[in-house]
Amino acid sequence: MDLTQKTPMPVPLNPLAEDDLRRWRACVRRYWLHRNAPVQAMPSRSGPGVDRMVRGPGAEQALRASYPGLVTLDVPRTDDEWQAAIDITERLLVDIESQDEAWAVAGACVASDEGVRVRIDLVTRGAQGFKLLRVRQATAGTDADVDAVALWLHVMARNALRVQSAGLLLIDTSFVYPGHGCYAGLYREVDLAPVLGTRPVGEWIVAMRQCERGELPTVPLGAPCGTDASAGSPCEQLAPCGLSIAEPVLADPANSLDIVGRELASELRTEGYVDLRNVPLHRLTAARHRRAARAVKHGLPVLDPGAAAALHTLPGPRRWLRFETIGFAVPPWAGTQPYQVLPFQWSCDVEGSDGRIVQAGFLAESDGDPRHAFAASLVETLGTEGPVFAYNAGFERNRIRELAQRFEDLSPALSALLPRIVDMFALLRDHYYHPAMAGSWSLRSVFRAMVPEAGAHEFEVHSHGRCFHSPLQAYAASLERGWPPAEADKLRQALRDHGRRHCAALRQITAVLEQA
Incomplete structure (x- = not known):
């Protein structure tokens, strides 16, 4: 036409x-x-x-x-x-x-x-x-x-x-x-x-x-009265709609049978049990299930003596480690692929020979590929001896393996770190349960139950008229072209503070486990 x-x-x-x-x-x-x-x-x-x-x-x-x-x-x-x-x-x-x-x-x-x-x-x-x-x-x-x-x-x-x-x-x-x-x-x-x-x-x-x-x-x-999945936000018309949407009656998650796993919970419901408080301990064969049931029945955390014994086999100097990673749809660094998990920050609390704690960390501060600097600084800080505590440590181990494969000059030192990493998730699962966890072993749930005052897993920073609710959002924004330098510094400082809170919370959890 x-x-x-x-x-x-x-x-x-x-x-x-x-x-x-x-x-x-x-x-x-x-x-x-x-x-x-x-x-x-x-x-x-x-x-x-x-x-x-x-x-x-x-x-x-x-x-x-x-x-x-x-x-x-x-x-x-x-x-x-x-x-x-x-x-x-x-x-x-x-x-x-x-x-x-x-x-x-x-x-x-x-x-x-x-x-x-x-x-x-x-x-x-x-x-x-x-x-x-x-x-x-x-x-x-x-x-x-x-x-x-x-x-x-x-x-x-x-x-x-x-x-x-x-x-x-x-x-x-x-x-x-x-x-x-x-x-x-x-x-x-x-x-x-x-x-x-x-x-x-x-x-x-x-x-x-x-x-x-x-x-x-x-x-x-x-x-979709609660959430419009295509928009990723609640329906803005809920109030003018005038509907009274009845909330479903749900069992208290802190007492739910699902705490011991869906398959066993289904069996228990068939047998007539309503929540975990009613289940006799002899009906639970797994030690961690009995531990959770005791905590739920008494409304108090349960800590087995084995936790302290396990930690005593791990002499210092100790380190507590966390990684932050990001995946870009459009990869910004040569040799990377869309959605590849890329580390941009590590935070670590380092225990000295005198027991004092030194805070260390790395945060990428330019738009260049930070992975070699990330890996080199990590090797230097973690040294060659002492346990490195991380939560759900398979994540950190996988990132370290990827870095070792990427950088031949650092590969031996990075590979040597792997057997030193201690999974705090496994320690907790085998020796501890808190009713406030409500069956969840996510880091957020564990922090909320064990160190609620720390707020270690919460992240919120306002910068340049925007609000960021996750570290990766803040880091991605700091790389945007034209972002004011002072605001980028503000975002990076928020990231450092978040890492320090997280590591401090991991230390507090370690101290709780040693009280058994």
């Missing part, structure tokens, strides 16, 4: 957007409330299960490596900005015949005569028309991604724009970054043609408009 003969499409009044479709697909009541009485969405917070993978400082550079002719449009905020972005997009699309396959537009804005406007992640040229791509810093897409691409395709068709293909641009985990900004090959295209036909977008738009103009719908069966 000759776009020069096309009447420019104005921004529609009260337009529908991709987020509207997502809300409507999740819950028609939520969609209706948003359209008729919008409220500000609640900010999401990364909790204990925070994703250890981040986008990476080279994400835009990586996309440009695949599409050297990339034109990026800013995100429009107002109706005037939307109209300007739509006009620019139309002018860019007119010139497609003169472009090669390296040409692309990121953030192309298009509106339809049905009152829908969309911002397309990536539009590029194919042999027989446009290619629409949803860019994901991930290895797989979601249903919401497919819906979004279907909506883009529909809007393009309403503008009589020929689309050759529509799909996802995903991370290829086999890619190894050679350095020097050479990211060609990082992404792989996934054609969504086989599934887009199952999305009747035109019918959805009609239904959405009818819903908006109608009465407040009832809550559909299966509506």
Whole structure:
């Protein structure tokens, strides 16, 4: 089609957007409330299960490596900005015949005569028309991604724009970054043609408009009232929705039969037991299960004498160690791959011959690959003798093995560290139980039960108008280009303080175990 003969499409009044479709697909009541009485969405917070993978400082550079002719449009905020972005997009699309396959537009804005406007992640040229791509810093897409691409395709068709293909641009985990900004090959295209036909977008738009103009719908069966998984945040319409959602009646997790494992718990429930307090000790054959049952029955922690005996076989000088790692979707350092687990910080409390504690640590402070410096400083601090305590130590051991394989000059010294690492998780599991752990052996649960005053596992720092709830988020932000140096220093200091609290808490746990 000759776009020069096309009447420019104005921004529609009260337009529908991709987020509207997502809300409507999740819950028609939520969609209706948003359209008729919008409220500000609640900010999401990364909790204990925070994703250890981040986008990476080279994400835009990586996309440009695949599409050297990339034109990026800013995100429009107002109706005037939307109209300007739509006009620019139309002018860019007119010139497609003169472009090669390296040409692309990121953030192309298009509106339809049905009152829908969309911002397309990536539009590029194919042999027989446009290619629409949803860019994901991930290895797989979601249903919401497919819906979004279907909506883009529909809007393009309403503008009589020929689309050759529509799909996802995903991370290829086999890619190894050679350095020097050479990211060609990082992404792989996934054609969504086989599934887009199952999305009747035109019918959805009609239904959405009818819903908006109608009465407040009832809550559909299966509506995600607590959390919208596709957005990763609670439904912002819970309060105006006015529903009284009954909380399920749950057994007290501190007394749950599941503390002794799901399989045994199922057997005990079949036998008529309700919680662990009712189960006779002779019914539990494993020592750690009987220990947990005693703690639950008396409401007090139980510590076996074997803990102190085991620690007495591990003379000093002692060290208490923790690692922080990160995985980048777009690898920033040569020789690394997408999502590879990369260490960037270690913290250690070192016991001197006089019993005094010295705090040591390493934190990457530049955008270069820190792993050799990380490993060299670790070897120097840990020395050649004495136990090194870590919680769930398989994690630290695996990182040390990877460093030993990577750096031949440090390999012997790193390998020599492995047999010295003592897993505090194993010590606790074999000798200790606290009712407040509620069957969980996660580090967060153990800290909360044994050293609640330490707050060792909590992390929160505000910097440059943003709030970070995990060390990896803070570290990734400190690498961002243009981040104010003073704010980057603030983030790094928060990381150091967090590591020190963690190591101090590990020392306190060791002291508790020695009291038996």
